Amino acid sequence: MLGGETLYDIAIDSGMKVAALLWPVTAKSSIQYNMPEIFANRPWQNQIMVSLFNGSPLFQISLNNRFGALRDGIKQPNLDNFTHESLLYTIKEKKPDLILVHYTDLDTMRHHHGFHSKEAIEALKRHDIRLGDIIETLKKNNIYDDSTVIVLGDHSSIDEDKIINLNILLKENGYIKVDALGNIIDYRAIVKTCDGSAYVYVKDMHNKKLVYEIRDLIDNFNKEHKCIETVLTSDEARGLGADPQCAMMLEANRGYYFLDHLEGEIIKNIEPNEAGKVPDITNATHGYSPFKEEYTTVFMATGCGIKKGIAIKKMNLVDEGPTMAKLLGLELKDVDGRVIEEILE
Ligand SMILES: [Zn+2]
Structure with a gap:
């Protein structure tokens, strides 16, 4: 903006x-x-x-x-x-x-x-x-x-060859509700991709308990998958000029980027020749921290x-x-x- x-x-x-x-x-x-x-x-x-x-x-x-x-x-x-x-x-x-x-x-x-x-x-x-x-x-x-x-x-x-779809993790843990067609009908927390980085939003910013809960969920997931390089708090993100409304900001590790899909695997390996044919699947992307x-x-x-x-x-x-x-x-x-x-x- x-x-x-x-x-x-x-x-x-x-x-x-x-x-x-x-x-x-x-x-x-x-x-x-x-x-x-x-x-x-x-x-x-x-x-x-x-x-x-x-x-x-x-x-x-x-x-x-x-x-x-x-x-x-x-x-x-x-x-x-x-x-x-x-x-x-x-x-x-x-x-x-x-x-x-x-x-x-x-x-x-x-x-x-x-x-x-x-x-x-x-x-x-x-x-x-x-x-x-x-x-x-x-x-x-x-x-x-x-x-x-x-x-x-x-x-x-x-270059990247793996996609992180954290909204699937949030959905599986009850933070995102979808209807029979897979459309979001309600959420308490949601991830919005910026490709190499991603915002986490919670519906109620003042609910610190919810923010800590989501942070734990993401940290535990990352312990196993090592796909996220850093997690910034809302204050840290604001300090860097990012959206002050976010609850957290995530930076992907090299080789990974974020998408918002609600179906499929949370970590998806990109198949050879898949890039370009599917609009949001790529072999290299941007949107990472300028300090990377x-x-x-x-x-x-x-x-x-x-x-x-x-x-x-x-x-x-x-x-x-x-x-x-x-x-x-x-x-x-x-x-x-x-x-x-x-x-x-
Ligand atoms: Zn581009």
Whole structure:
């Protein structure tokens, strides 16, 4: 959830022209050229219709008429090929002051085939070619010298081959009640997956006895299965910026991730070739704690306003917004992160 000002809000407020292509959480914003990332959530809606009414209709219709044939639902690399052609067109035709574009080719390939799979490496090579196209397009349109190009990821991923369905454990112990069709009719405690981590909610937050009961149940289960790395209390989770309404937050061990299934095995081994065919089953995923070992992502910047040859040893995702605002000559106020001054000219 967005709690403060966004980079695109302050850019628009200062008179800039902004474009966003499948950038997350931009629906119904005031971005002038917007094709938002919202996935259809009703069977009778499709991606185009849902995006259309939350973004800029004429802009999206024009992109769809030109490049829509490249796309095949949300299948990759087709979707990124569509997004990419739309981006090059937007750079050329609209020359926005700020363009945000979100590619998901690499993420999808890692989910389906694993972190180091040949499919993931091929996706990285496609990204490399796409980056080359962007630089080429900026040069051809004589705006390269005035532009800053930033490549960033918002998460990494970790290979896994086992799923933890703790709601089955809660159901077996009477904390979740289901009807004959398996639909939840009542619960006293429930787990909500964030993939690599999960929230535990109890219906009555003030019932400390219930929270301790659930904690014991999970700790005992984990003694046998060793699938959970850490259990955070509600206060600890809040301290890290997670949902303060949770009763606990769980971090999966490497090799595991959480789902919310109510049927089947509590610990499920993923069969070879199962990933990708079943929508929520994957070979690699994210949503782990940002403090997990070997789970870092990338931030690279070049061009106008950026010093050459600087390597930043450590930074946080929350530093990206204020740094990009500074590059636009703006300031993001009341933020958690800092401007990475070391890279700025
Ligand atoms: Zn993903």
